[in-house]
Amino acid sequence: MARATEPERRLLAIYTGGTIGMRSEGGVLVPGGGLAAVLKTLPMFHDEECARAHSLPEDTLALPPASPDQRIIYTVLECQPLFDSSDMTITEWVQIAQIIERHYAQYQGFVVIHGTDTMAFAASVLSFMLENLQKPVVLTGAQVPIHALWSDGRENLLGALLMAGQYVIPEVCLFFQNQLFRGNRTTKVDARRFAAFCSPNLPPLATVGADVTINLELVRKAHGKNHLVVHSSMEPDVGLLRLYPGIPASLVRTFLQPPLKGVVMETFGSGNGPTKPDLLQELRVAAEQGLIIVNCTHCLQGAVTSDYASGMAMAGAGIVSGFDMTSEAALAKLSYVLGQPGLSLNDRKKLLAKDLRGEMTLPATDILLQDGMLGCSMAWLLSMNGSQEADTMKDVLLPGLALAAAHAGDLDTLQALVELGRDLNLKDYSGQTPLHVAARRGHAAVVTMLLQRGADVDACNEDGQSPLLLAVRGRHQSVIGLLRAAGARLSPQELEDVGTELCRLASRADGEGLQAWWQAGADLGQPDYNGHCALQVAEAAGHTDVVALLQSFKDRVCAQPQTH
Numbered sequence: 001m002a003r004a005t006e007p008e009r010r011l012l013a014i015y016t017g018g019t020i021g022m023r024s025e026g027g028v029l030v031p032g033g034g035l036a037a038v039l040k041t042l043p044m045f046h047d048e049e050c051a052r053a054h055s056l057p058e059d060t061l062a063l064p065p066a067s068p069d070q071r072i073i074y075t076v077l078e079c080q081p082l083f084d085s086s087d088m089t090i091t092e093w094v095q096i097a098q099i100i101e102r103h104y105a106q107y108q109g110f111v112v113i114h115g116t117d118t119m120a121f122a123a124s125v126l127s128f129m130l131e132n133l134q135k136p137v138v139l140t141g142a143q144v145p146i147h148a149l150w151s152d153g154r155e156n157l158l159g160a161l162l163m164a165g166q167y168v169i170p171e172v173c174l175f176f177q178n179q180l181f182r183g184n185r186t187t188k189v190d191a192r193r194f195a196a197f198c199s200p201n202l203p204p205l206a207t208v209g210a211d212v213t214i215n216l217e218l219v220r221k222a223h224g225k226n227h228l229v230v231h232s233s234m235e236p237d238v239g240l241l242r243l244y245p246g247i248p249a250s251l252v253r254t255f256l257q258p259p260l261k262g263v264v265m266e267t268f269g270s271g272n273g274p275t276k277p278d279l280l281q282e283l284r285v286a287a288e289q290g291l292i293i294v295n296c297t298h299c300l301q302g303a304v305t306s307d308y309a310s311g312m313a314m315a316g317a318g319i320v321s322g323f324d325m326t327s328e329a330a331l332a333k334l335s336y337v338l339g340q341p342g343l344s345l346n347d348r349k350k351l352l353a354k355d356l357r358g359e360m361t362l363p364a365t366d367i368l369l370q371d372g373m374l375g376c377s378m379a380w381l382l383s384m385n386g387s388q389e390a391d392t393m394k395d396v397l398l399p400g401l402a403l404a405a406a407h408a409g410d411l412d413t414l415q416a417l418v419e420l421g422r423d424l425n426l427k428d429y430s431g432q433t434p435l436h437v438a439a440r441r442g443h444a445a446v447v448t449m450l451l452q453r454g455a456d457v458d459a460c461n462e463d464g465q466s467p468l469l470l471a472v473r474g475r476h477q478s479v480i481g482l483l484r485a486a487g488a489r490l491s492p493q494e495l496e497d498v499g500t501e502l503c504r505l506a507s508r509a510d511g512e513g514l515q516a517w518w519q520a521g522a523d524l525g526q527p528d529y530n531g532h533c534a535l536q537v538a539e540a541a542g543h544t545d546v547v548a549l550l551q552s553f554k555d556r557v558c559a560q561p562q563t564h
Contacts, residue, residue, distance in 0.1 A: 003529035011074040017082035018115030020142035020153040031082035072165035085115025109164035123183025124332035127172040132226035170222040180206035184329040184359040235338035242266040249278040271304030287318025296322035406434035409443040431461035439467035442476035457488040499526035506534035
């Protein structure tokens with residue numbers, strides 16, 4: 001992710017309706033048109049002098065300068081008719097995605113002005129529809145109409161335009177009350193307060209105050225130059241079932257009937273539900289008939305686990321874990337997966353268990369590290385006979401086992417895998433290798449062994465991260481040294497925003513972090529997006545120890561013999 005550098009940024013603001021533009025008729029709020037005309041009367045949204053100089057058409061407005069060298073110009077596309085968000089369905093969200101697709105080449109970012117009641121559903125659905133997204137798509141709206149004297153709409157809309165215009169965040173996001181969230185992590189939590197949304201299991205991607213703070217590690221990177229793909233064949237026949245104490249099996253049976261093809265089931269706590277045999281039987285029968293059931297907790301925070309007997313009983317009924325997905329994201333993902341042609345039932349379940357758009361946090365390998373489980377799992381695998389089924393089981397389980405061993409620093413288990421003839425370059429669902437895990441954890445002995453066994457030092461996971469970058473972030477200097485000696489180098493993509501990160505470390509007097517980047521080969525003189533370098537930031541902040549450290553690095557570079 002980088003700050004946008006173009007002197008002029010063009011955005012498309014898609015106005016679908018919602019409270020932000022509503023007007024009162026007979027004491028009732030109804031969708032109101034002509035949002036562009038309203039915005040033209042507000043100086044914070046329109047610079048009339050700039051518009052005349054650029055001869056902008058009626059539907060196109062210019063924000064006051066976002067910075068001395070950058071201007072944001074945006075076109076308002078008003079849907080006909082406008083919608084109350086309570087009436088929005090997959091059909092309308094497909095139309096929004098198709099509008100983005102038609103105008104994708106013309107604009108550098110998109111703002112979707114949407115009603116708040118179903119905005120979290122819309123953000124989740126759009127995140128799955130829009131694959132290979134390279135540009136920001138920011139949803140926003142209001143609790144109070146923009147015409148009102150005391151309205152949150154002006155702040156929300158202006159913030160969404162500035163975030164989409166000034167930053168390259170290739171995700172579907174939701175901006176509300178000075179926070180930019182990943183769209184498929186949000187849920188509406190308040191009907192009246194301006195802080196209407198939260199992201200219960202993922203921090204905001206950005207927070208706006210006197211400064212804009214971007215959580216760089218959370219922002220997903222665009223992969224290559226792949227073209228945008230819009231998945232408009234979303235399956236509409238999906239549903240949401242919330243379990244409650246004493247829910248009768250007959251009600252569940254009635255709900256799970258065709259044409260329903262998939263259901264998100266909200267359960268208690270960490271994924272538990274009633275263990276009554278008749279209820280479990282209904283779930284088991286539905287699953288055996290091809291209905292996909294995704295288990296999500298109805299708690300605001302936390303994830304579905306298998307810690308409790310009742311949770312395991314639910315899983316035994318053929319149910320897929322939704323981990324820490326919101327119900328909105330799980331419903332959208334289910335619609336997306338069921339809409340993909342040519343997949344088997346097992347393929348669809350595997351796809352649901354993968355993190356596709358940053359919608360869930362998959363469980364760590366820690367479960368294999370508890371109470372000797374790692375050693376027991378390895379012994380069990382070694383005891384399996386050489387049948388085809390046993391070999392298939394090993395192929396499925398060994399990547400996770402290798403990563404768990406690397407996580408624990410367990411050399412014996414890794415050596416046993418080598419003796420089984422296994423390649424320790426194997427990857428898990430997210431592209432992580434044992435070397436990634438060992439580098440992240442700082443296990444120098446494991447890193448040494450893996451390098452001796454030919455581990456690929458430049459392997460990147462799905463987020464484009466190398467073992468060296470993970471070691472830098474963990475400040476594991478011994479591991480950084482081992483990787484560098486083996487030829488590891490930070491890629492241009494990993495160094496893309498290093499100037500901003502170095503300045504952040506300097507402002508916090510984090511000499512250890514600066515030392516790690518230096519040891520990994522980064523140029524500590526790289527500027528941030530404002531043109532400042534880490535040394536300047538440390539001097540301005542009065543961090544004399546950091547200034548001395550950075551100066552010593554600079555002197556060492558100057559003292560190195562020059563090659564010609």
